[in-house]
Amino acid sequence: MDNDFLEDFAQMALDLHGEESVHETVDRVLQYALKAVHCGYAGVVFVHNGQRIETAAATDSLVADLEAIQVECGEGPDIDVLADRYSVIVGDTRTETRWPRWAHAVSQAGIRSLLSVRMYTSSSTVGTLNLYDEQPNRFDVADQEVAHVLARHAAVALASAREEEHLWQAIDSRKRIGQAQGILMERYNIDEERAFAVLMRYSQSRNMKLRAVAEKLVSTRDLPH
Template identity: 65%
Template sequence: MSAMGTSRRGESSRAWAEELAQLAIALHDEPTVEETVDLVLRYSLKAVDCEYAGVTFVHGRKRVETAAATDPLIEALDEVQMEVGEGPDMDVLSDRVSVLVSDTRADRRWPAWAARVATYGIRSMLSVRLYTSASTVGTLNLYDSRPDHFDVDDQAVAHLLARHAAVALATARTTENLWQAVDARKLVGQAQGILMERYQLTPDQAFAVLMRYSQDNNMKLRDVAERLVSSRELPGQPASR
């Protein structure tokens, strides 16, 4: 390779390293799951120069759902895997770290999936697992209408994106769960205060009332508390006039 070629490749590598560093910082600054996922998708499209990108979240071992996508088409493609019971995502979530599909018209690993996806005009796909040392979050999926669009270099880049994204998403989901728990406790406390003032109850008695209404109406305690705080009525009670 010429000195010029080596220099250009070095400059490209340095530029990509800088972009990846910026991505890592930006991802960990995003406060919500939605914002984190959107940032991952924007960087992914740019990093591998593909037409579509999507992120799926996994529930349990097999059920997946589209968390976000750059085009409504991607949600339809995700549904195909659930309908036919096979596809790259299934393998990535079970025992693979990534899967590269060069051409859906020629791929024989998942014939039912490949045939359906090809009818949508998608020829290439790259699926990478989003995981941390503690759990699997889902998958990062990249698509293109051109066959043989992705190569091993794109696969390596996608792995780097996925590792940063998985950590950021796991953190964001944990943070959101934490804030939801804090909000729920605030709501329950407010609801207890309303019952204590209205019926001269102790904190424990007011909490017992909320729990009873939660069980009798098959509602989450948070929802019972929210109903009482917003409407001043408990579930099953006639609305005040």
Template identity: 65%
Template sequence: MAGDPDEFAEIALKMHDEDSLDETAERLLEYSLKAVSCSYAGVIFVHGGKRVETVVATHPIVEVLDQIQLDHGEGPDIDVLSDVVSIMVSDTTTESRWPDWGKRVAEVGIRSLLSVRLYTSTDTVGTLNLYDVEPNHFDVDDQAVAHILARHAAIALANARSNEQLRQAIDARKLIGQAQGILMERFDLNADQAFAVLLRYSQDYNVKLRLVAERLIATRVLPS
């Protein structure tokens, strides 16, 4: 795959064709493992510029590795999200930039890492993270290939996330509309009055408006 423009173009099209955010991320991992042979891989998303989460991974150990960085507040993935576009770690046992992180990661069997930022011209989506149990596994060619994959994937992932948020917003509007209809019929309210009732319950009970609507539709009863 490395260096083949036609194959990279085909990969980009396939990632854009995926229906959901998770499916797009999973396809990225599939291609990454083929292009850069390694032990494990995962994708981290960043939400609102602060909260991060492991979206997909090829093995449960990846979530452990991500949590180690969050617990220590340091590590290559964190730096890639803010300072640089990619980082390569040749050997975690001798890594001096994040010594605490390196020690913990080495203890769980990871010796080398390649982390690449997933970003568009307007937004940072997250990071693509590749791991191997052997030291000195990744080289500059692997880094170049990962960069190309990440740039294609970032656009597909950003679009998938926007589409998913739009679908969620549409679903929420439908649920709230149904809940308003129930209140309007039961209590002879107009649409604005019914919405005000839902909003008051949402604020009083510190529950999202969508959840108040879901409960009313399912039980025909507002929170008590």
């Protein structure tokens, strides 16, 4: 690897870990993927509860259609990578035999090559990074190695961004509940514990999340009817 390549990857790591949200992190991953591997399209797929897959971001609307083909066919490289592989290279979808229905549909869409790499941390699988191209045999082992490095950095950055978003959501939720309690305490001259009990009662009787009840009260100054 030359010095420029190493500097690019060092900057990539800093940029990825510096993003503040999952959305921004995913977009940055795709930018670097196109630059690092020089392919036509790129996409990131998230896996939920180890089963359901979702296209989190893509450089073109075509990518989401390509990912949907795997769900519809029930077969494809993404599914295998998430299950028991770290990466898959498809040299030519017109001659691919491992996933015939998927390969036929993708080749009909004009895509001939694919490189799919698992994004994972030491504790969980985040999803996959998928690179596509209209030319056959576009990806080689060197591209696979580059994609692996990018995917590992992306997985750690995304896991961190998710945790940070959940943390801020929890903090914001607690803040809203506190504000709602304050409104009830002032309005009905009750203490903090009783105000919380009122919110809980409305949450259970209306089958609404506690945060939703609090947000309703804070924004309208009235409890849900």
